[in-house]
Amino acid sequence: MNKGFHVAVVGATGAVGEQMIKTLENRDFPISKLTLLSSKRSAGKKVVFKGEEVTVQEATPDSFEGVQIALFSAGGSVSKVLAPEAVKRGAIVVDNTSAFRMDENTPLVVPEVNEHALHDHNGIIANPNCSTIQMVVALEPIRKAYGLKRIIVSTYQAVSGAGAAAVEELMNQTKSILNGEEHTPSILPVGSDEKKYQIAFNAIPQIDKFQDNGFTFEEMKMINETKKIMEADIPVAATCVRLPVATGHSESVFVEIEKDGVTATEIQELLASADGVTLQDNIKEQVYPMPAHSVGKNDVFVGRIRKDLTDDKGFHMWVVSDNLLKGAAWNSVQIAESLVKLGLVK
Amino acid sequence: MNKGFHVAVVGATGAVGEQMIKTLENRDFPISKLTLLSSKRSAGKKVVFKGEEVTVQEATPDSFEGVQIALFSAGGSVSKVLAPEAVKRGAIVVDNTSAFRMDENTPLVVPEVNEHALHDHNGIIANPNCSTIQMVVALEPIRKAYGLKRIIVSTYQAVSGAGAAAVEELMNQTKSILNGEEHTPSILPVGSDEKKYQIAFNAIPQIDKFQDNGFTFEEMKMINETKKIMEADIPVAATCVRLPVATGHSESVFVEIEKDGVTATEIQELLASADGVTLQDNIKEQVYPMPAHSVGKNDVFVGRIRKDLTDDKGFHMWVVSDNLLKGAAWNSVQIAESLVKLGLVK
Known part of the structure; x- marks a missing residue:
């Protein structure tokens, strides 16, 4: 993996979002640009990623322009509205909420168990419940x-x-x-x-x-x-x-x-x-x-x-x-790694 | 119940013993004399029972002279040695340790379930494990x-x-x-x-x-x-x-x-x-x-x-x-109440 991707984290200031950012850093995930998104209330906060400060921005549909992989963990209602907007703009969404998990057109993936299901994605991949x-x-x-x-x-x-x-x-x-x-x-x-x-x-x-x-x-x-x-x-x-x-x-x-x-x-x-x-x-x-x-x-x-x-x-x-790692952040990043490995990220 | 009994509590300063004494008081158990027993280390402590101070004594075989009901909760090794001594001196023992629970000559009693088993006692009744x-x-x-x-x-x-x-x-x-x-x-x-x-x-x-x-x-x-x-x-x-x-x-x-x-x-x-x-x-x-x-x-x-x-x-x-009440102290006192009710206390 030598090229980098434009990755967005939605819910960047939450308990899981924080672990997602740390995990992307620890795994040295190939990132060309990192966009950190949150609610209006948390926008403006600064997060350090690989030694550089990144300012968290309010998530809007336009935030996903150019994003290739979007990791969502900001609650089901946010995912329901913004995940389709991200997909519309060409991103693959890995969604950590329950919004799309049981949707029959959305793969629900734990890479150790059903990585193959990623091939059937329609833009959104659901991350299962932690337990x-x-x-x-x-x-x-x-x-x-x-x-x-x-x-x-x-x-x-x-x-x-x-x-x-x-x-x-x-x-x-x-x-x-x-x-x-x-x-x-x-x-x-x-x-x-x-x-x-x-x-x-x-x-x-x-x-x-x-x-x-x-x-x-x-x-x-x-x-x-x-x-x-x-x-x-x-x-x-x-x-x-x-x-x-x-x-x-x-x-x-x-x-x-x-x-x-x-x-x-x-x-x-x-x-x-x-x-x-x-x-x-x-x-x-x-x-x-x-x-x-x-x-x-x-x-x-x-x-x-x-x-x-x-x-x-x-x-x-x-x-x-x-529960914040394999139950959430790590499984989401692991899905992103699988997507890259399988050549599924545009 | 108008007559009182000579009751002993063995392990009177422990977590369960303390609850046994409180439960005897709360239930207004018919007591003519209360003997509180412990290890040598805890002997001398004073406990208030129905407004009167009772001094805790070191438990020895002779402590059970005249005792009619002895509630034991001082560990299995203490029960193994002293419960038979208490029985020898005429007491009925309700033992809260695991020492005699699976002994085939010892009833293991939860009054709501098998009160009738008390009739088969040979001096010792075992109180089951809390869980x-x-x-x-x-x-x-x-x-x-x-x-x-x-x-x-x-x-x-x-x-x-x-x-x-x-x-x-x-x-x-x-x-x-x-x-x-x-x-x-x-x-x-x-x-x-x-x-x-x-x-x-x-x-x-x-x-x-x-x-x-x-x-x-x-x-x-x-x-x-x-x-x-x-x-x-x-x-x-x-x-x-x-x-x-x-x-x-x-x-x-x-x-x-x-x-x-x-x-x-x-x-x-x-x-x-x-x-x-x-x-x-x-x-x-x-x-x-x-x-x-x-x-x-x-x-x-x-x-x-x-x-x-x-x-x-x-x-x-x-x-x-x-777990200290129904799981231990209350079940033990309840057994004692059943023994009195069934006329099994001499």
């Missing part, structure tokens, strides 16, 4: 080798998934509680929902809004997106829970595979050599993944792999990843 | 009405389950991290295990030591104790995780029932009228159980009850309770 991405990276090698009959997942999700303001709320609330002061939650569990609850020293079993079927939208994302990414109609059940953790999502995953007689050791060996996975599974040495150890790393960490005690086809495992 | 108790209280009504084919649980456990020192570690570590100071974990995940990890703003997938089968001892407690309490050979799978929460265990529970065609509404109605359960399940109003709201309450709180989207016999729910 879905790390799960499918861990489970796709198992699906390929042994088939998957069913997935049941309970998540342990960090507040940065709800944005930088949610992290601030966790930290300020924690301080207040330690100092015996009053605190009034104003963001979590869901910014746009009515009731707010304490997250410090608590666990909230609601991420995103409730749907009519009793599941939250976050849970339905895991259920529906997994099928689309794996291109397989696998029954998935999810319970999504927010924790007082700043960054790093964890998941307790149960799978039933199709094949008989597989051992936990075989699953461990499979994942030890899987793309994007780091196996951390040595219980004798108390080695297992933890969110605090995942921060700043691109991989998905898997451990606690063990066979169910009565179900020969059942396996339990613990899957952890930095 | 097991709240789960069986929530699931027994479902088992009775519809049968249970399988249970898969992922826990979200508070540090007070590891004792008062673990709570102190969480709070001090949290302060250090907020202040950007160094901190060296010294207790969690398991006091007696080799490696220590940060719990503040983290999640640790290890509670108690690992067994050869890849499960932790905490997970095996949930698996084995559930079968003994429910008197049914139900396959249980557990993943136990420690959270930065001081008090209140949460559980994401999946069950497969025997009966076809049951609705989530039927399960909700069943639990709304179940002993020891408070249903908190109104997603339209964002009502669901949370550990921060469970502290100081005796009940088991159940919410997020919903049917699996593909498995007609599968149901998901979220179960929360104060």
Whole structure:
């Protein structure tokens, strides 16, 4: 890769946008011009990229003139309006919101799982939900080798998934509680929902809004997106829970595979050599993944792999990843790298 | 209940012992004499019970002379030595440690589930593990009405389950991290295990030591104790995780029932009228159980009850309770109340 591209980051001042810019820098992504875009409110801020100051500009349709790759992470409503404008002007959009994920004309891509789907893009590629991405990276090698009959997942999700303001709320609330002061939650569990609850020293079993079927939208994302990414109609059940953790999502995953007689050791060996996975599974040495150890790393960490005690086809495992990186910024940049590699960027 | 009993609390200065004393007071348990016992190190401390100071004494075999009911929560090794001494001297022991739980001559009792087992006691009654108790209280009504084919649980456990020192570690570590100071974990995940990890703003997938089968001892407690309490050979799978929460265990529970065609509404109605359960399940109003709201309450709180989207016999729910109360002190005192009610205290 010796030529550079004109890349735009939309939502450049947000928790994910910030990580996208860092990741583009760390990966030495071939960039000829970097356009940083945000809401009117954040426009004017300055961001340092490879030692040079870049001024953040207000995102408008015309901002995308000449842009070849646009990474969006400014909320679904922004993507719905501006992503088609970017495409109209010749950009390929990698969208980190839920706006286009289930749209049948939009590929939903985790490069380790379905990079090939990029060929079918119509201008927009959707980046899946953070909790879905790390799960499918861990489970796709198992699906390929042994088939998957069913997935049941309970998540342990960090507040940065709800944005930088949610992290601030966790930290300020924690301080207040330690100092015996009053605190009034104003963001979590869901910014746009009515009731707010304490997250410090608590666990909230609601991420995103409730749907009519009793599941939250976050849970339905895991259920529906997994099928689309794996291109397989696998029954998935999810319970999504927010924790007082700043960054790093964890998941307790149960799978039933199709094949008989597989051992936990075989699953461990499979994942030890899987793309994007780091196996951390040595219980004798108390080695297992933890969110605090995942921060700043691109991989998905898997451990606690063990066979169910009565179900020969059942396996339990613990899957952890930095939700801002593999769950968002890194997966988006990785998609951009794949697009370049496959010659799909004009 | 108009006569009083000579009651002893062993481990009176610990996190659970403290709650036992408070619970005896709150319940107005009929007490003629209260003997508070501890290790040599804590002996001499004074505790206020119903407005009067009681001095904590070092626990020795002779401490149990005249004691009719002894509530033990001072660790398994203390129970192993002193519980038989108490029984020898005529006391009934309610033991909150794992020392006798799986002993076939010792009933393992959650009054809402198997109060009848108290009749078979041989001096010692075991109080189950905290995470097991709240789960069986929530699931027994479902088992009775519809049968249970399988249970898969992922826990979200508070540090007070590891004792008062673990709570102190969480709070001090949290302060250090907020202040950007160094901190060296010294207790969690398991006091007696080799490696220590940060719990503040983290999640640790290890509670108690690992067994050869890849499960932790905490997970095996949930698996084995559930079968003994429910008197049914139900396959249980557990993943136990420690959270930065001081008090209140949460559980994401999946069950497969025997009966076809049951609705989530039927399960909700069943639990709304179940002993020891408070249903908190109104997603339209964002009502669901949370550990921060469970502290100081005796009940088991159940919410997020919903049917699996593909498995007609599968149901998901979220179960929360104060691990020091129903999970320990309250269940022990409740056993003592049942013993009195059934005329089993000499």
